[in-house]
Amino acid sequence: MPNRRDVENAQKNRLEIVKAGLSRRELFKMGLLTTAGYLIPKNGLSAWATNGCSPGQCQLGCSPPIAPFLDPLYVPPVLLARPLTDPGFTHPPRQCPNHGVNPANGRPFEGRGQFNGHVQKGKDCFQFYNRFPPQHFYIERLRANPNFRITSDTSIPDQTIWGFNQGGDDPAMFPGPTIVTHYQQPVLIRRFNELPTQPQNGGFGVPEVSTHLHNFHSGSESDGGPCRYFFRGQYFDYYHTMHQAGFDSDHQPNGDINESASTLWYHDHRVDHTAENAYKGLAGFYLIFNQFDTGDEGTGFHLPSFPDFDIPLFLTDKLIDPATGLLCFDTFGLDGLVGDVQLVNGKVQPFLEVQGRRYRFRVLDGGPSRFYELFLTDPNNPNQVIPFWVIANDGNLLPKPVQVTSFRLGASERYDIIIDFKHLGRKFGTTVLNLENRLLQTNGRAPTNTILPAGQGTTCVQFRIGADVLDGSVDPATGPAFYQLPSIDVPSRVTRTFEFVRQNGEWKINGKPADCTTPKTAIRFTCQRNTSERWIIRNNSHGWQHPIHIHLEEFRILTRNGAPPTHVEHSRKDVCRLQFGEEVELFFRFRDFRGDWPMHCHNTVHEDHAMMLLWGIQDVGDTNPNP
Amino acid sequence: MPRMTRRGWLAVAGSASAVAGSASGLLAAVHDPSNNPPRGFQQIPPRELIQRRHLPNVELITQVGTKVRFYDNLVKDKMVVINFMYAHCEGLCPTITANLVRVQKILHDRIGHDIFMYSITLKPEEDTPQVLKEYADMHGAGPGWLFLTGRPDDIELLRRSLGFTNSDPIEDADKSNHIGMLRIGNEPMLRWSACPAEAHTQWIVTSILAEADNPLKGG
Numbered sequence: 144m145p146n147r148r149d150v151e152n153a154q155k156n157r158l159e160i161v162k163a164g165l166s167r168r169e170l171f172k173m174g175l176l177t178t179a180g181y182l183i184p185k186n187g188l189s190a191w192a193t194n195g196c197s198p199g200q201c202q203l204g205c206s207p208p209i210a211p212f213l214d215p216l217y218v219p220p221v222l223l224a225r226p227l228t229d230p231g232f233t234h235p236p237r238q239c240p241n242h243g244v245n246p247a248n249g250r251p252f253e254g255r256g257q258f259n260g261h262v263q264k265g266k267d268c269f270q271f272y273n274r275f276p277p278q279h280f281y282i283e284r285l286r287a288n289p290n291f292r293i294t295s296d297t298s299i300p301d302q303t304i305w306g307f308n309q310g311g312d313d314p315a316m317f318p319g320p321t322i323v324t325h326y327q328q329p330v331l332i333r334r335f336n337e338l339p340t341q342p343q344n345g346g347f348g349v350p351e352v353s354t355h356l357h358n359f360h361s362g363s364e365s366d367g368g369p370c371r372y373f374f375r376g377q378y379f380d381y382y383h384t385m386h387q388a389g390f391d392s393d394h395q396p397n398g399d400i401n402e403s404a405s406t407l408w409y410h411d412h413r414v415d416h417t418a419e420n421a422y423k424g425l426a427g428f429y430l431i432f433n434q435f436d437t438g439d440e441g442t443g444f445h446l447p448s449f450p451d452f453d454i455p456l457f458l459t460d461k462l463i464d465p466a467t468g469l470l471c472f473d474t475f476g477l478d479g480l481v482g483d484v485q486l487v488n489g490k491v492q493p494f495l496e497v498q499g500r501r502y503r504f505r506v507l508d509g510g511p512s513r514f515y516e517l518f519l520t521d522p523n524n525p526n527q528v529i530p531f532w533v534i535a536n537d538g539n540l541l542p543k544p545v546q547v548t549s550f551r552l553g554a555s556e557r558y559d560i561i562i563d564f565k566h567l568g569r570k571f572g573t574t575v576l577n578l579e580n581r582l583l584q585t586n587g588r589a590p591t592n593t594i595l596p597a598g599q600g601t602t603c604v605q606f607r608i609g610a611d612v613l614d615g616s617v618d619p620a621t622g623p624a625f626y627q628l629p630s631i632d633v634p635s636r637v638t639r640t641f642e643f644v645r646q647n648g649e650w651k652i653n654g655k656p657a658d659c660t661t662p663k664t665a666i667r668f669t670c671q672r673n674t675s676e677r678w679i680i681r682n683n684s685h686g687w688q689h690p691i692h693i694h695l696e697e698f699r700i701l702t703r704n705g706a707p708p709t710h711v712e713h714s715r716k717d718v719c720r721l722q723f724g725e726e727v728e729l730f731f732r733f734r735d736f737r738g739d740w741p742m743h744c745h746n747t748v749h750e751d752h753a754m755m756l757l758w759g760i761q762d763v764g765d766t767n768p769n770p
Numbered sequence: 771m772p773r774m775t776r777r778g779w780l781a782v783a784g785s786a787s788a789v790a791g792s793a794s795g796l797l798a799a800v801h802d803p804s805n806n807p808p809r810g811f812q813q814i815p816p817r818e819l820i821q822r823r824h825l826p827n828v829e830l831i832t833q834v835g836t837k838v839r840f841y842d843n844l845v846k847d848k849m850v851v852i853n854f855m856y857a858h859c860e861g862l863c864p865t866i867t868a869n870l871v872r873v874q875k876i877l878h879d880r881i882g883h884d885i886f887m888y889s890i891t892l893k894p895e896e897d898t899p900q901v902l903k904e905y906a907d908m909h910g911a912g913p914g915w916l917f918l919t920g921r922p923d924d925i926e927l928l929r930r931s932l933g934f935t936n937s938d939p940i941e942d943a944d945k946s947n948h949i950g951m952l953r954i955g956n957e958p959m960l961r962w963s964a965c966p967a968e969a970h971t972q973w974i975v976t977s978i979l980a981e982a983d984n985p986l987k988g989g
Contacts, residue, residue, distance in 0.1 A: 199814065199822040213803045250987065259976060260984060298806035341959045341985035346816030349961060351984055374987050415963045415977065464819065468811035474962040475824050475933030477951065586937055647862055647950030648936060649966040656966040658973045686938060752951065753966050 198466030201473050203585065206463035206483045209294050211492035212605050218454060218488065219427060222309060222320035224279040231282040231310060236331050236380050239268040245376065254336070254373020255364060255380060259414075259659045260351070267364035267371075270736055271391065275384045277331035281322065282310030284335045285352055285425065287343075291317065293461075293470075293484070294491045300468045303345050304424035305338055307409075317489045318457045318509075319409070319427025323449070324385055326433040327397060332381045336373055347419040347472040350375050355412035356429055357555060358404055358538060358697065358717040360388045363738030366694055369414035369755065370659035385431070388696050391735040392673040401626040402697070402715070405436050406455070406505040406538030406557045414659045414755075418480065418511045418747035419472050424489075426509060428455045435625070436540060444625060445617035446534070447503040447561070452616065454495075454502065456578075457488050458552075458603055459509035477648050479512030479587015479748040485580070485601050492602055499565035499611030501618070505538070506578075510554035511747045514590040514688070514720075516582035518549045518597065519562070521573040522605075525598035529567060529576065532619035535559035536714035539697060540626050544619035545710045551582070553690030553720040555745040558711070561619050564608045577602040587748055589688035589723065628715065631699055631730045637766045638677040639668070643689050643721060643744065649753060650744065653769055656753030662739060665757045670733040671764030677701065678729045682721040689721045689749060694740035695760075698729040718745055733760045817960055824931045825957075828924035830890070833902040833917040840928060844916070845957050849885045849982045852953040853967055854934050856893040857905045862950045866967040867909050869974065870952075874912055876975050882914020885982060890928060892945050894919045933964075954978055959985045 196205035227235065234241055240256030242264070251257075256267040284307070291304040307319030324330050338350035351374055355367035363371075365381045373379045384390070387398030394402075407429040411420035430449070432438045438449035447453050460482030464471040473480060485492055508515055519529040532544040538557045550558050568574065581600035583593040617623045644651050658665050670676060678698070680691055697715040700708040704725055708714075719727055743755035758770070827841040838844055853870070855863045870889070874881050881887060891897035897905075902917035911917070919925070929935065934949040936942040951964040954977060965977040 198812065199819045201823065207809060210803065260980065260987065294803070296803040296806055298803075298809045300811060341956075341961055342817075344816070344960050346819055346960055349984070374984070415965070415980070466812055467814055467819070468809060471819075473823075473933075474820075475931075475953070477933055477935075477949070477964070478937050588937060647947060647968075648934070649950050649968065651966075656969045656973075658970055660970065660973045660976045664970060664972065752964055753969070 196465045199464060201462050201464055201471035203462070203481055203483050205465050206461075207299070207465055207468060209296055209299060209484060209491045211602060212494045213295050214490040214493045216454070216488055216493040216495040216604060217490050218450065219316060219318045219321045220309065221450065222281055222283065222322045225282055225310060227280060229282065231333060231335070232280065236277065236280065236333065238272045248376045250374060250377060252377065253379060254377040255371070257371065257373060258662055259370050260372065260374070263662075269364060269382045270362040270738075271384050272382060275329040275386060277329045277382060279324070279328060279330045281330065281332045282335070283307040283319065283332065284310060284315070284337050286315040286337045287339050288315040290314070291424075291489070293486060293489060302470050305348055305420070306424040307334070307427055315424070317424035317426070318455075319425075321428040321430060321455060322409070323430050323432070324383070326385055326387060326403060326431060329385045330383050332383075333378050334381065335378045336375050338375055340375070345469070347474050348423040349413060349416045349420065351413055352420060352425060353412045354379070354381065354409050354425070355694075356381065356383065356407060356409050357692075358407045359383055359429070360386070360402075360696060360735065362736045363740055366740060367409070367412050368694065368739070368741055368757070369412050369417070369657070370665060370757070372413040388732065388734050393734070399629060400433075400435075401629050403431070403433055403436065403540070403626060404538050404697070405431055405535060405540060406507070406559055407431065408507055408509075408557070414657065415751050418751050419474055421509070421747060422459075422461070422472050422480070422511055426457070428457065428505070428507070430455070430505070440616040444540075444623060445615070447501050447616040452500065452502050453505070455488070455505040455507065456604060457507050457509045458515060459486050460484065460513050461486055476587065476748060477752055479746045481513050481584055481587055485603055487603050492604070494605040494607055496607045496609055497564050498609050499568055500614035501561055501563045501565070501616045503534070503559060503561055505557060505559050506552065507557045508552035508554050510745065512554060512587040513584055514554075514582055515552045515580045516549050516594060517552065517603070518579050518581055518600075519567070520577045520579040520597045520602070521571060522575055522577055522598060523573065524571070525596075527571050529571060531563070532561040533558050533711050534561055534619065534625070536711050537697070537716045537718055539715040541711065541714050542626065542628060543622055543624050546619070547711070549581070550711065551720070553688070553718060553745070554747065555690060555692055556718045556720070562606070563618070564606065565611045565614065568608045574608050576606045576608065578604045578606070587746065588686055628699065628713070631701065633675050635677045635730070636671060636674040636764070637768065638679065639768055639770060640679040640681065641742070642681050642683065643691065643754065645684065645687060650749045652742070652754060652756050655756070657743070657755035666739050666759045667756045668767045668770035669759040669761050669764045672737060672760050672762055673734050674732075674764065676731050676733065678731060679726060680719065680721055680729065681726045683724065685723045688723060689744040689746060689754065690718050691721050691742065692718045692745040693731070693742045695736065696732055696734060698731050701728040701730050703727050737761055817958075820960060820962070824933070826927055826931050828920060828928055830918040830920040830924070831899050833899050833906050835899045844886065844888060845955065847958050850888060850953075850955045850957065851885065851978055852888045852890065852932060852955070853951070854892050854929060854948055855889050856891050856945065857897050857901050859946065861946050862948070862968070866950060869967060869971055870915075871909055871911065872971040873974050873978070874915055876971065877978065878912070880982075881912070885914075885978065887915040888918055889915070890918045890925065892925070892929070892948055894922050894925045954981045956981045956985065961985060
């Protein structure tokens with residue numbers, strides 16, 4: 144057993160290497176890394192072995208190296224709707240939960256209507272179900288897949304992931320199938336929990352799940368919040384009106400077109416275990432089109448056509464155990480997890496062969512903890528500064544495209560970008576462009592303030608540019624207009640302030656940790672339905688950063704550290720990065736639904752260690768300024 | 771050379787002298803991913819990996835002077851609630867201990883039977899078994915709740931392995947500001963979580979029972 148000094152020395156050595164920003168390639172160069180990926184003895188990089196990362200160690204810098212660009216980008220299939228005659232709908236969908244007891248396991252067939260695992264009779268019926276009856280029905284089954292490949296390098300073993308399947312007897316996948324929907328066409332998604340029993344979790348993951356649809360305007364019964372998890376052997380029906388916010392308040396009957404969302408994702412949200420479950424693969428994309436954002440570049444806003452030129456990119460970083468070659472997760476960590484194996488759509492640093500034209504990419508920081516600053520880099524000429532366009536922040540189209548040379552993402556933030564490969568290929572004489580993360584981050588607390596030199600970061604995807612082709616999509620340089628931002632020029636009923644702090648290793652909001660015991664203990668304050676509020680969120684720390692996510696309705700940033708938001712933050716958002724010492728004022732509307740929803744840090748390790756609260760909406764709200 | 775590997779290999783080739791001995795082998799390995807040499811990965815049961823990473827089998831002494839092994843005697847095949855404290859702590863500890871006393875009262879039919887509570891001292895130099903016994907008695911700690919001390923190096927290893935650390939070394943060295951989480955584990959079920967020790971007592975109880983019983987509900 145190592146003694147304390149060894150432990151500290153090892154930590155210091157490892158930190159020095161990580162701080163120096165050395166990639167595995169550079170460690171190779173320095174002779175510090177062997178072909179098998181083990182760190183060569185250097186005064187004890189690990190306290191648990193005399194020769195570097197020991198078997199079983201799950202830590203930044205210990206994963207075996209995997210060559211980039213071995214695999215083409217994987218694009219998840221679009222989930223197909225199913226008829227109600229499908230065997231999965233033997234129990235037909237219904238407005239109120241099916242509490243009928245399944246004789247096979249003694250529990251209700253449906254998990255909806257449970258709060259923290261306990262049935263709440265008469266609760267969680269779908270709101271507005273009869274007004275907007277579902278038109279499309281889907282099924283997903285949550286399962287383990289023991290044959291998942293993150294790379295075609297055959298010396299890396301098959302991985303066991305937990306994921307969503309396409310509703311039949313097919314294997315689970317990561318990312319899950321992409322759910323493609325249209326506004327004004329309500330949907331119902333039935334999810335079956337068919338995960339393995341707890342001791343078969345491979346070391347992390349719990350088989351009680353709650354599937355959150357991130358940034359949809361859903362009733363709390365269909366939101367997939369932290370306290371509404373369900374068990375193995377149960378199903379859970381999630382119903383979404385597919386109407387924009389305002390449909391039962393200031394924009395009847397169909398909602399405010401300017402509140403249209405486009406790039407959403409679904410992911411596990413089980414209280415205390417969200418990070419490990421989502422990391423294990425329980426996540427996928429959910430896209431919404433409408434009469435303007437049509438998915439067809441010949442119509443509406445003329446955005447690049449889905450799916451050929453409109454591609455989601457799910458960024459997530461992993462750790463691999465150097466002994467087993469298998470994905471690992473530290474269920475004992477409090478800071479957050481940053482990995483050294485970069486996946487995009489489930490593959491290690493893939494490549495994508497693109498044509499010479501414009502593409503829309505929907506870039507998601509799938510967490511659990513890493514922040515990204517993404518650039519386009521020409522690997523043959525890294526000093527060139529290469530511009531592209533942001534068209535949506537958190538999946539919400541901006542008033543018009545904004546040209547950037549990089550953008551920052553915190554966990555769960557999404558930016559839709561347009562890259563014009565034809566234009567860039569000609570202007571910069573390049574045939575290869577890397578989407579490169581140049582933000583240095585060495586632990587789960589926060590990123591550093593260091594932007595690595597071009598070419599020395601981590602390439603997420605490599606674009607290989609082919610021949611020019613006809614392009615029917617709109618050129619962002621012509622300044623097309625999308626949605627207007629909804630007005631913020633309305634009085635607020637109350638201003639509330641929230642401090643996000645760490646005390647004694649406990650993450651808290653206004654001094655209190657998360658709680659799911661009962662709705663009564665869990666819900667901290669109540670907003671009044673169909674009113675507006677201002678929320679001030681504050682991070683006094685200079686050691687931590689928190690991407691704060693609030694469910695149900697998007698907000699607008701009024702001020703960040705006293706200043707009005709500029710370019711891409713002049714937008715609707717559902718995640719607000721709360722960086723070192725920052726204070727941000729947000730504007731909210733709380734419309735249409737009654738119920739309860741969470742606010743939490745989307746560094747899911749912070750979230751699991753209690754940086755979360757629940758708030759409600761009812762016909763009468765409170766005015767607690769520091770709930 | 772395929773374009774996919776060019777950039778990576780330029781970097782290595784640029785310093786070929788440093789890795790001359792192994793460079794050719796590496797190149798071959800990356801060229802044909804379907805023909806890479808095996809890396810010698812082993813199959814290790816996940817439960818054993820968790821034990822190796824987080825549950826060292828160090829020797830500890832209980833408040834009544836019994837020597838125990840942490841993994842073998844206290845954690846293996848059990849459901850556990852673990853916190854760190856010290857007897858003369860005037861900050862967080864009294865609040866946490868009082869909360870744990872309430873937890874023990876609510877779970878009296880489980881604590882000591884299938885769920886066990888362990889409070890491990892952060893100051894083994896001061897907290898002898900006698901000191902810990904007085905502390906336990908003063909707070910009314912009942913059976914099934916052990917207060918543990920041991921060799922300082924072992925306690926430190928245990929603290930780090932169980933994740934009761936602050937990644938800021940200055941904050942980490944300040945024992946009066948120690949980690950106030952409860953580590954909740956269901957060892958045979960490979961299931962571990964944490965709950966703030968200052969949370970509502972009922973939420974702590976709920977969290978413990980979720981780790982203990984939910985796996986069975988999912989049958």
